[in-house]
Amino acid sequence: MTTRRFFLSSAATAGTFGLLAGPVAAEDAPPSPNDKARDIIRDARKIVAPKGIEELRQVTLGGVPQWIAVRGRDRRNPILLFIHGGPGAPEMPVSWLYQSPWEDFFTVVQWDQRMAGKSVTGTDQAAILKTIGIERMTADGEDLVAHLREQYGKRKIFVLGHSWGTVIGLNLARRRPDWLHAYIGMGQMIYWPDNERVGYEFALREARADNNAEAIRALEAIAPYPTAEGVVTFDQVIVQRTWVIHYGGLTAGRRDFDYDLNARRIAPEYTDQDLKESSNNGVNLVKLLPDLLKLDFRPVTRLDCPVLLFCGRRDYQTPSQVSAAWLKTVKAPKKAIVWFEHSAHMMHIEQPGRMLMHLVDDVRPLAGDDVAPDDRPGV
Secondary structure, rough: OOOHHHOOOOOOOOOOOHHHOOOOOOOOOOOOOOOOHHHHHHHHHHOOOOOOEEEEEEEEEEEEEEEOOOOOOOOOOOOEEEEOOOHHHHHOOHHHHHHHHHHHEEEEEOOOOOOHHHOOOOOOOOHHHHHOOOHHHHHHHHHHHHHHHHOOOOOOOEEEEOOOHHHHHHHHHOOOHEEEEEEEEEOOEEEEEEHHHHHHHHHHHHHHHHHHHHHHHHHHHHOOOOOOOOOOOHHHHHHHHHHHOOOOOOOOOOOHHHHHHHOOOOOOOHHHHHHHHHHHHHHHHHHHHHHHHOOOOOOEEEEEEEEEEEEEOOOOOOOOHHHHHHHHHOOOOEEEEEEOOOOOHHHHHOOOOHHHHHHHHHHHHHHHHHHHOOOOOOO
């Protein structure tokens, strides 16, 4: 599948906003060919530990029902909230690829944000699209953290933001540090113009080294990218991302994102209707682009909770050199950067063993006495 299909899924091209006119009623249909695979994965992942937790449910955040999946083998473990990227690219339907080992050490929460994933199904999409914005979605995140603390009796939780999710995550760390054991930024976004410029320079450099006339022509046509004022258009973003992905800046060694998109088709939490209705993720980027053009976390030089950055050495989707430079300016109770040398932007999938190791060794101990003393896996 192409990058345009990943971002747009046919939704943001001219005229297709009419697809967002309102709730889509589920139709009676025979079982999907994917249902058997979903059943197998669901059964294999079933949590049977007596102190475990396995929930898939809706919560209302900012007046809008949104879906969360809560999974762990011991409910006494600390909570880790994964805030997905995109925008509009939920992590829940692909989490079955990598998450199960995390569930020995954390209660992991996957959240489908408004206008993303299962949270799209059966909603008035046109109405909710009007509410999309950094401030509103950060407030949703605050509501969700408050809910998790109350629902599961936790003083604090961990927040892990990925890509676009780092915008919400870092805002939470700034506003509610007393609610967090730590904030983990994975593919951290800091300053939109710098992120875009570095990714563009990478793609053009690789295209020239490859003598790829098509890529060179497409990239040079959008120069200067971004403009001196930091402005880009949606179509220019798509051109840049197309060639960043082609040259492994999203997933090292891969020229497309098909492996992820295909895994979503058999997600045990999803139905065909969920996949159909949530395919319009490009509209979220269109709506958020004006906010993102103004994104600038460079003035944030103090955080009152621990902060860790997980950085892919080959990440040119949200280039790691930008966030690494920012972290040097930050004062925090604890800060650290973890480099994934053989990863780009998807290090949790590209190097899952190393991801688990750092979550267990570097992150989980920060929960301190908020973890029961006999919470060893299997107890």
